[in-house]
Amino acid sequence: MHRSAPATPEKAHAPAPRIRLARVLACAAVPVMLVAVGCSSDSGGAKKKADPASASASASASGSKQPGASPSLAPAKFTKLPEACQSISEDSIDTYVPKAKTKAGEVGKSSDPQSQASCTWNGLDDKGVDGSQYRWLDVDLKRYDSTPGLGSGEALAQKQFEHAVSAAKATADAQYVKTAPVAGLGDQATAVTFDLKKTDADFRYAVVVVRTANAVVAVDYNGTGYQGADAPETKDVQDGATGAAKEAVAAVAAANKK
Numbered sequence: 293m294h295r296s297a298p299a300t301p302e303k304a305h306a307p308a309p310r311i312r313l314a315r316v317l318a319c320a321a322v323p324v325m326l327v328a329v330g331c332s333s334d335s336g337g338a339k340k341k342a343d344p345a346s347a348s349a350s351a352s353a354s355g356s357k358q359p360g361a362s363p364s365l366a367p368a369k370f371t372k373l374p375e376a377c378q379s380i381s382e383d384s385i386d387t388y389v390p391k392a393k394t395k396a397g398e399v400g401k402s403s404d405p406q407s408q409a410s411c412t413w414n415g416l417d418d419k420g421v422d423g424s425q426y427r428w429l430d431v432d433l434k435r436y437d438s439t440p441g442l443g444s445g446e447a448l449a450q451k452q453f454e455h456a457v458s459a460a461k462a463t464a465d466a467q468y469v470k471t472a473p474v475a476g477l478g479d480q481a482t483a484v485t486f487d488l489k490k491t492d493a494d495f496r497y498a499v500v501v502v503r504t505a506n507a508v509v510a511v512d513y514n515g516t517g518y519q520g521a522d523a524p525e526t527k528d529v530q531d532g533a534t535g536a537a538k539e540a541v542a543a544v545a546a547a548n549k550k
Contacts, residue, residue: 423521445506
């Protein structure tokens with residue numbers, strides 16, 4: 293809600309901070325689920341490291357086999373992924389990312405959307421003289437087939453789950469890192485929270501990683517306050533990441549109903 297003040301946000305603040313805000317938003321909050329976060333320039337964006345199970349996913353998709361492969365493996369439970377940008381409802385986006393640039397989200401690149409899919413939302417909620425709130429939400433979905441010589445879909449998903457949790461905990465320059473299990477979500481779920489200072493702003497992060505059968509859902513939710521506004525509370529970002537993860541897990545199950 294805007295205060296009824298005669299000065300507009302532009303007049304209430306000097307031009308220099310406004311210009312800096314435009315620059316820092318370019319590298320504000322990049323996903324950290326699979327890569328240690330860092331932003332060394334104003335160009336923004338970050339690439340995710342290849343996870344150790346990615347080769348397994350590619351091999352399973354192509355049906356490749358290796359010498360000495362196990363004669364039989366239990367078939368994977370899930371055979372497809374939902375569209376990542378439709379895994380979170382628009383009502384939830386209104387809650388988690390107020391004033392999102394697009395409620396439809398930005399689809400991540402993938403050579404095989406049935407094995408890997410992702411979507412991001414971000415937005416700046418300008419509250420005038422009360423400052424601004426920036427939020428970023430990233431949902432990453434991975435699915436693994438049972439592949440002779442590589443292992444069952446669940447075993448491969450287990451490796452990716454452990455890798456994603458470890459990567460979040462090892463985020464570069466993260467402070468106050470805390471890890472806790474999340475009960476009642478998938479077959480196993482872990483939340484990692486931490487603070488990260490970037491471009492003179494204090495960001496609060498929550499990464500929730502879930503394994504449900506042979507699929508892994510990883511949600512990165514973070515944000516900060518600008519122009520005098522406080523950063524969100526750790527509990528708020530963790531609750532947001534957990535809520536989004538629950539929706540994404542439900543979307544995976546729904547996509548596989550016959």
